[in-house]
Amino acid sequence: MEDLKNKIFCGDVLEELKKIPDQSIDLVVTSPPYNLKNSTGNGMKDGRGGKWANAELINGYKHHSDNMPHEEYVEWQRNCLTEMMRVLKDDGAIFYNHKWRVQNGLMQDRQDIVQGFPVRQIIIWRRKGGFNFNPGYFLPTYEVIYMITKPKFKLAKGANSHGDVWDIGQAKGIDHPAPFPIELVERIISSSDGKLILDPFMGSGSSAIAAKKLGRDYVGIEISPEYCEYAEKRIAEESSQLEIAL
Template identity: 75%
Template sequence: MKSKKSSKNNGLIVENPTDFRDKFLCGDCLATMKSMPDESVDLVVTSPPYNLKNSTGNGMKDGRGGKWSNASLINGYSHHHDCMPHDEYAAWQRDCLTEMFRLIKNDGAIFYNHKWRVQAGLLQDRQDIVSGFPVRQIIIWRRKGGINFNKGYFLPTYEVIYLICKPDFELAKGANSHGDIWEFTQEMKNEHPAPFPVALIERIISSTNANFILDPFMGSGTTAIAAKKLGRDFVGIEISPEYVELSKQRLSNSLRTPSLF
């Protein structure tokens, strides 16, 4: 009988991969992922904070808001200021991707959603984050509308999902008929300042054979909701206790059952 792998990290005690199933883990994503065993999940679906308040533009310049002074993200995320020096931010995200890659199985993949932007007049395309990782494809998530205060470039209307794969990853039967440009309206009715639309995550998860999905930036629980709707298991990591509670409530509401937690 195999002995259980046990570690204590960031207040979490981890015994084996099944201990994580259908749980929200409140803690730092890097520390928590480091406590998890190699190749213990099938799929990662996530979108990190975009570091928007570290900006040269008029939208959220210097974190003061600029012309987006009424945007909910001006207040930042609960427990994350979203304003790191860019080099520090990119190094942090590379460390996170390294852990995600370690955690997926040899037929696993990471769907890593991010947003390109113009900084100091030049495109910031996130290559300093994803370079060196096995990016197989880029999926464009076309959003509905947007705002652009800058006269130097066209209105941005999309975000980018990097499909980062281990060698044996394959899509579910028939999923390869989807194109690589997906149009989904952004989530509007959500207390979280930057939520995923559930339909987008359902498209991702249903396009794979994954049974156990990790989201290390769980936010308001959208990945968990999509996973359970599709009969899959999840583990969500979130540093904010408030967002963990929001995730639990949204999941319970989506399943129309009393709280499971």
């Protein structure tokens, strides 16, 4: 595992996950692509962009179109979760961030992805703000974090005093279409005693930065070489700031 610590591996998520030994990871914190361009409710599916017309996500992620047939997307995410469970220690947990949405007029709550996995709790991440051009439902202002646990998982001392609704704003000024706020990841990691943190959808590097700030080690996986390079740059900058502070 020493060869894996504090590195981001650039490649296909399932192929890279299979290289990680069984029961070697303490905590998984991740937010996968949401398959937004296959969504009927935001105008992306037909290419117009809808409320996202000026957003970078209209073009998808770098090296990932974010436009898979729904059944294929579900199978992919379930395979990813299965691998995450394999590499997780018996006292570990997965914090799996996703978003519910209305599809064809009905709620899509991601049960088709997480069904059968040991979900212990759902945390509401209230992001604040947003836009809603659909007169059929209220403005969505939150995402969900599924806490999927192994049997022996326990929170760090005092962490159970947090409620299950977290008011944390969205990340700003990050060169990525859907960055994880560092504050959110810090809340998750600091709520665990885990020393080795895995993010198999590393993106802009927020999970690694949060781990470093809390004195933990990380392992990252990211398919895009551009995002890998950007994440490494952010991590290096944050490490320099930490050294200056010390």
